[in-house]
Amino acid sequence: xxxxxxxxxxxxxxxxxxxxxxxxxxxxxxxxxxxxxxxxxxxxxxxxxxxxxxxxxxxxxxxxxxxxxxxxxxxxxxxxxxxxxxxxxxxxxxxxxxxxxxxxxxxxxxxxxxxxxxxxxxxxxxxxxxxxxxxxxxxxxxxxxxxxxxxxxxxxxxxxxxxxxxxxxxxxxxxxxxxxxxxxxxxxxxxxxxxxxxxxxxxxxxxxxxxxxxxxxxxxxxxxxxxxxxxxxxxxxxxxxxxxxxxxxxxxxxxxxxxxxxxxxxxxxxxxxxxxxxxxxxxxxxxxxxxxxxxxxxxxxxxxxxxxxxxxxxxxxxxxxxxxxxxxxxxxxxxxxxxxxxxxxxxxxxxxxxxxxxxxxxxxxxxxxxxxxxxxxxxxxxxxxxxxxxxxxxxxxxxxxxxxxxxxxxxxxxxxxxxxxxxxxxxxxxxxxxxxxxxxxxxxxxxxxxxxxxxxxxxxxxxxxxxxxxxxxxxxxxxxxxxxxxxxxxxxxxxxxxxxxxxxxxxxxxxxxxxxxxxxxxxxxxxx
Ligand code: G4P
Numbered sequence: 001x002x003x004x005x006x007x008x009x010x011x012x013x014x015x016x017x018x019x020x021x022x023x024x025x026x027x028x029x030x031x032x033x034x035x036x037x038x039x040x041x042x043x044x045x046x047x048x049x050x051x052x053x054x055x056x057x058x059x060x061x062x063x064x065x066x067x068x069x070x071x072x073x074x075x076x077x078x079x080x081x082x083x084x085x086x087x088x089x090x091x092x093x094x095x096x097x098x099x100x101x102x103x104x105x106x107x108x109x110x111x112x113x114x115x116x117x118x119x120x121x122x123x124x125x126x127x128x129x130x131x132x133x134x135x136x137x138x139x140x141x142x143x144x145x146x147x148x149x150x151x152x153x154x155x156x157x158x159x160x161x162x163x164x165x166x167x168x169x170x171x172x173x174x175x176x177x178x179x180x181x182x183x184x185x186x187x188x189x190x191x192x193x194x195x196x197x198x199x200x201x202x203x204x205x206x207x208x209x210x211x212x213x214x215x216x217x218x219x220x221x222x223x224x225x226x227x228x229x230x231x232x233x234x235x236x237x238x239x240x241x242x243x244x245x246x247x248x249x250x251x252x253x254x255x256x257x258x259x260x261x262x263x264x265x266x267x268x269x270x271x272x273x274x275x276x277x278x279x280x281x282x283x284x285x286x287x288x289x290x291x292x293x294x295x296x297x298x299x300x301x302x303x304x305x306x307x308x309x310x311x312x313x314x315x316x317x318x319x320x321x322x323x324x325x326x327x328x329x330x331x332x333x334x335x336x337x338x339x340x341x342x343x344x345x346x347x348x349x350x351x352x353x354x355x356x357x358x359x360x361x362x363x364x365x366x367x368x369x370x371x372x373x374x375x376x377x378x379x380x381x382x383x384x385x386x387x388x389x390x391x392x393x394x395x396x397x398x399x400x401x402x403x404x405x406x407x408x409x410x411x412x413x414x415x416x417x418x419x420x421x422x423x424x425x426x427x428x429x430x431x432x433x434x435x436x437x438x439x440x441x442x443x444x445x446x447x448x449x450x451x452x453x454x455x456x457x458x459x460x461x462x463x464x465x466x467x468x469x470x471x472x473x474x475x476x477x478x479x480x481x482x483x484x485x486x487x488x489x490x491x492x493x494x495x496x497x498x499x500x501x502x503x504x505x506x507x508x509x510x511x512x513x514x515x516x517x518x519x520x521x522x523x524x525x526x527x528x
Pocket of ligand 1: 018019020021022023024025026027140141142143144254255256257258
């Protein structure tokens with residue numbers, strides 16, 4: 001029991017969120033270097049280079065040199081066992097990214113210091129808000145010209161609606177970047193960029209702030225003293241309770257590329273985050289330290305290995321310990337079974353795991369019976385974790401098969417891919433299955449759909465993009481949406497479960513329809 005408690009106590013499970021190019025890959029790489037999980041910089045790169053991303057394995061990913069799906073990187077650092085949930089880096093990321101955030105206990109938000117809060121940071125942050133998980137901010141690229149740090153704080157607070165509390169504070173930026181001041185120790189870690197073996201690095205030393213005038217110069221010294229006074233007077237005080245409720249984000253400044261401020265950030269982050277937290281189920285909160293195993297499925301990946309045509313369900317363990325060969329209860333399937341081929345994934349490597357603990361993510365063989373959101377618990381228990389929301393697609397297309405003889409394959413393929421959660425499918429009210437409307441979060445999912453229908457189901461399709469961008473679930477599922485007023489340019493559809501939905505081409509018409517139909521309630525996420 002003590003062993004179980006210790007193992008769970010040292011688990012930290014988090015995801016990194018950012019807008020593309022803010023430096024997520026670079027920061028991940030530095031984390032892995034600290035953890036000894038990789039030896040050389042560049043091993044994690046996912047761009048169109050000769051180096052393959054650690055998490056690249058699907059054919060489409062290899063062809064394009066991008067990362068479509070998420071995977072998990074596990075490594076140890078200072079006694080902690082870290083599960084870093086890797087999320088697709090491409091601009092057209094998919095719902096996978098959102099679902100992956102459901103498996104994380106906290107998030108690291110990387111912001112480019114010269115760009116501030118960008119579009120995808122906002123979207124991903126919204127998903128973190130759904131569960132109010134702690135969000136830690138790393139303001140990156142301080143070795144390049146940056147925006148004013150007070151403006152950056154302001155922007156985060158205004159755009160994301162979270163309070164900020166800087167743990168350290170930059171002195172200058174770009175060519176003039178002097179280093180960061182630690183508000184707790186009142187010491188400055190100085191920065192000087194050097195190049196060793198083609199790699200940019202930082203040369204650092206730690207000095208007392210009050211004795212730093214000679215080192216950083218009069219102007220920066222005066223500025224720093226002024227900033228400190230302002231920060232101490234006006235900025236939100238550090239409050240761990242607010243951090244853990246996702247109301248206050250500790251902020252750090254640094255430069256991932258030169259490995260400056262990364263170790264400090266990681267150390268603070270690990271201390272400030274908690275081991276796995278209790279999760280909500282229909283029997284109340286489930287204690288992660290309980291001896292009984294429980295987990296939920298947050299992602300299903302089909303055909304990872306062409307030779308096997310297999311499906312893997314990624315599960316997040318929420319309590320207790322998993323032992324290979326143990327019998328568990330699959331709540332939604334209402335049957336006991338053994339989770340076979342339990343594995344951890346890293347790049348092409350799959351490692352069979354014998355045991356895993358609350359906080360860990362493992363892949364298990366899916367015989368085609370599991371769905372996203374399903375719960376597994378110890379054989380003697382029967383509870384279900386709160387479901388994973390269906391996220392609003394932002395792109396829609398009508399699809400048809402090219403060869404009418406391939407009707408069966410087409411319907412089977414589209415339905416299976418939708419069941420995995422790789423796309424969402426809708427049907428126009430009062431129409432048959434001839435035409436299917438596909439909704440995706442990122443347009444890349446369309447390519448994946450086309451590719452998979454061709455390669456796995458032998459079925460070519462034609463796709464016609466539709467002008468809709470916003471989707472709303474109708475809260476009252478029994479409502480007859482054909483009777484709504486002012487909806488001439490709104491498409492009325494049903495999802496796989498028969499729920500009524502409306503598709504809008506612009507955000508204003510959402511409000512207009514609400515205004516014209518008293519009592520109508522529309523939802524942005526579906527939690528059924
Ligand atoms: P992403 O995963 O968030 O998309 O970003 P990634 O780490 O790939 O970083 C995007 C670009 O920004 C990369 O340059 C990377 O080297 C650079 N970068 C990341 N952190 C820092 C930093 O702290 N300072 C500076 N100056 N640059 C940083 P690239 O030219 O696109 O790629 P590469 O050719 O360097 O690999």
